[in-house]
Amino acid sequence: MGSRISSEEPTLPVASVARRLGVAPSTLRTWDRRYGVGPSRHTNGRHRRYGSSDIGRLELMQRALLRGASTAEAAKYALEQMPRAAAAENPETAAVQVEEQATAPPAEDHDVPSRLARRLSTAALAMDFGAVQRMLADTIRELGVLPAWTGVVSPVLTALGARWRGVSAGAEVEYLLAECVYAALVRATPVLREPRNQRPVLLTCVPDERDNMPMYALAAALAGRRIGAQLFGASLPAEVLAVTVRRSVPAAVVLWSGRPATADPRLFARVSRGRQRSRLFACGPGWDPATLPDKIELLGELSTAADRIEHVLVGARR
Numbered sequence: 001m002g003s004r005i006s007s008e009e010p011t012l013p014v015a016s017v018a019r020r021l022g023v024a025p026s027t028l029r030t031w032d033r034r035y036g037v038g039p040s041r042h043t044n045g046r047h048r049r050y051g052s053s054d055i056g057r058l059e060l061m062q063r064a065l066l067r068g069a070s071t072a073e074a075a076k077y078a079l080e081q082m083p084r085a086a087a088a089e090n091p092e093t094a095a096v097q098v099e100e101q102a103t104a105p106p107a108e109d110h111d112v113p114s115r116l117a118r119r120l121s122t123a124a125l126a127m128d129f130g131a132v133q134r135m136l137a138d139t140i141r142e143l144g145v146l147p148a149w150t151g152v153v154s155p156v157l158t159a160l161g162a163r164w165r166g167v168s169a170g171a172e173v174e175y176l177l178a179e180c181v182y183a184a185l186v187r188a189t190p191v192l193r194e195p196r197n198q199r200p201v202l203l204t205c206v207p208d209e210r211d212n213m214p215m216y217a218l219a220a221a222l223a224g225r226r227i228g229a230q231l232f233g234a235s236l237p238a239e240v241l242a243v244t245v246r247r248s249v250p251a252a253v254v255l256w257s258g259r260p261a262t263a264d265p266r267l268f269a270r271v272s273r274g275r276q277r278s279r280l281f282a283c284g285p286g287w288d289p290a291t292l293p294d295k296i297e298l299l300g301e302l303s304t305a306a307d308r309i310e311h312v313l314v315g316a317r318r
Helices: 002-007 014-021 025-035 052-066 071-081 084-089 091-101 112-125 129-143 145-164 171-187 213-224 238-248 266-271 302-314
Strands: 041-043 047-049 201-205 229-232 252-256 279-283
Touching: 014 025, 014 052, 025 052, 025 071, 052 071, 052 112, 112 129, 112 145, 112 171, 129 145, 129 171, 145 171, 145 213, 145 302, 171 213, 201 213, 201 238, 213 229, 213 252, 213 302, 238 266, 252 266, 252 302, 266 279, 279 302
Parallel strands: 201 229, 201 252, 252 279
Antiparallel strands: 041 047
């Protein structure tokens, strides 16, 4: 009975596995030839095909690569965690072991955010849109918006961005994850019927700033505290931003800059004109505290930024 189950286990050719993992078929052949992380079966003695245990081993290898291991180190880790001999003897057991190992990697990664980050990156690398969506929803529900952003989502986005920077092949993984993150943060932002603040806080990026995702996370976190915000995800031209502030009359304005090249302190003078004064905040690593005008407060990381905005607008947290 065991041999019949083994022979009927579904298998995939090299091209299909490459698409699933988001790598080139030549990369899989190289990993097989150099490191022994390849398919265990042949079809009719000719074509090599990957079983579930083989794919699971490759997924373990990808997790190690994402954490910064070299290709050789990642292959060694995958083979140690799931030896090929054991997998060949009982592929069904091996498939279960892969699922267990997804939540039990090396000892230094036992904390929850690291476990969730590994699972999220694996789903993204496999281009599994549904799995990525579910992972993001579960992570936000388990940790909360800002801990999920700081401990899981942002590190994975950074790692994937660095991995594919300057390379067209593989960048689709980063784009897929970004789209899913935007959607997850919007879903995590409740519509407030009765916000605690009478006038909203306006959240936006400085002109030419592309890294707007932190503002989505901050808007979701503030909404969770019943702080009403007006979020402009797309960076507004300076003149449009000035008109927007004048017409919406926000209680506070938060300008995000992720890069020094986009951080222009003169922007605050443009948005502060008019009879109705708003509290002005700079936020993000692009700002230099030494260049900010007087009375412009530089917010720290997003968790402390949310605390400070809440305190300024409505006082103590409820």
